[in-house]
Each structure stands twice: as C-alpha cells, then as structure tokens.
Amino acid sequence: MSDQLTLDNISLAYDTPDGVVPVIQQLSLCLEQGSIGCLLGASGCGKTTVLRAIAGFEPLRAGTICLGDTVLSTVGQQVRPEHRHVGMMFQDYALFPHLNVEKNIAFGLRRWDKPRRSRRVQELLALTGLEGSERRYPHELSGGQQQRVALARALAPEPELLLLDEPFSNLDVDTRERLAFEVRDILKKTGHTAVLVTHNQAEAFAIADRIGVMQKGEIVQWDTPYGLHTRPATTFVSDFIKREALMAQRAQAYLRGEAHPTAIAVGA
C-alpha cells in the first residue's frame, strides 16, 4: 500500500516574548492509505502542535509534510488549510448550536447541488447511526451522539485525511471506549486515513493501527499496538505502557471496592 501521509524531519517552534521556543525536533512518520495513526504522549509533549502543522495552522521550521504526492508544507511554503482536503474533529465537538444535525453535517457541502448534498447527508446519517436525529439540535443530544455528528460533518466533504484531536476526552469512560471502537469501524468502512492525538492509552490502542509514543517533542517509537507491548524500544516506552496498564487495573480495583483511593494516585 502507498504512503498517504509523510512527515519528513519536521521541526516546529513558537515565537514567544522570551524568544523562539522549539517544540518539535526532526520528527518523521509515514502512514499508509486507510491506516489510523495515533500520537500518544503526556500533556505538553507536542501532539497538538504536530496536528496543527498537518492541518496547516503552524509553519514548519524544517522538513516537509506530504499528502500522497502533494507537498502540503515545507519551509516558507504552505498549502492553505482550506485547500488541504483535511477534515478535523475536536474534543469539544465544535458543532453549530443553532443548526440541527442535518444542517451541521451539510455545513461543508454548501457548494454541492441539493440532491447530491441530501444523498451525502443520508449516507452519513446511516454510517454514524444517526438516522431519525436529523431535526434534533446539538443540545438535545448526548455527548456520544454529538461526537458522531462531528465525525459525520468532518467526513462529509470526503477529505483525504481526517485529524482527531483528543476527540473522546469529554466523554465518560464507557462511552469513550465504545465510541473509539465505533469510530475505528466507521473509518475502516470508509477507508479514510486518520491521525488521532491523545494522552489516553486505552483510546490509542482501541483505535490505532500505528502509535507514535511521544516524549518532549520526539517520537520515541512508531509501531503497532502489539509491537509497543512486545518490543518497547526504550525504557521510557515500556514504563509508559506499564504505568497506564497499572493505573487502569488500580482504577478498576477501586471501583470494585478493593483498593484504597490513594493507591490510584501512585505512579501517576
């Protein structure tokens, strides 16, 4: 399969009153067409900055970002965000509160003729299990339903790449895991290539084909979920994976009434 998304030695930095602050140093990754990649790491390691660069909101200080054969970003040159064929989905849903479900989904299709637009909206309602909710408004929906509308809206214009920034973090734990699996199924059905960023390991493992574990602006290992578990490249990766598994076990033990609450904080 061909590589759809390629980040080749990209570096990113922010201009601040104290000078230029480097955030990402020479980061590379390749994602095959139809694959779901995930950047996983602690808060502040630079996940969102990479996602924003792919979307076209952050200029590169070095390197290149390509989608298929198209160069999206290189130093001093950028395809504008609206011309990238990239869809986005965020944790806060970002739905338009004054538009019903149908109109939210159709928002990016204003230039399509009406019959084509209606067909596409019906397809997406079916794909995301939202049939019957066309006339409802965002405030009448659960968090999980709102996130499905956000996914349908992001997929509606048939983007070549979908970017998901902590899309499930506003949901309760059960909904989050269920929706992560559902979103994976939907993306596999449509064949979309996608990049997710999260600090939540369960979410990353539920949805991704490839995971990049990040530490201080670098990907320390870019591998399958199985590879990360069985062949962690560094002690940082193995500790990171083990610590999250331990935390999940402790949280479940606590919920079953078997552990003291302070035990959950250990290893955080």
Ligand SMILES: Nc1ncnc2c1ncn2[C@@H]1O[C@H](COP(=O)(O)OP(=O)(O)OP(=O)(O)O)[C@@H](O)[C@H]1O
């Ligand atoms: N506009 C900005 N100006 C200056 N520094 C910034 C800006 N945006 C982010 N940073 C800094 O860049 C670093 C990486 O931030 P980024 O948001 O990419 O991390 P993250 O891994 O996505 O974190 P989180 O999971 O908390 O969202 C952080 O140290 C952050 O403080």
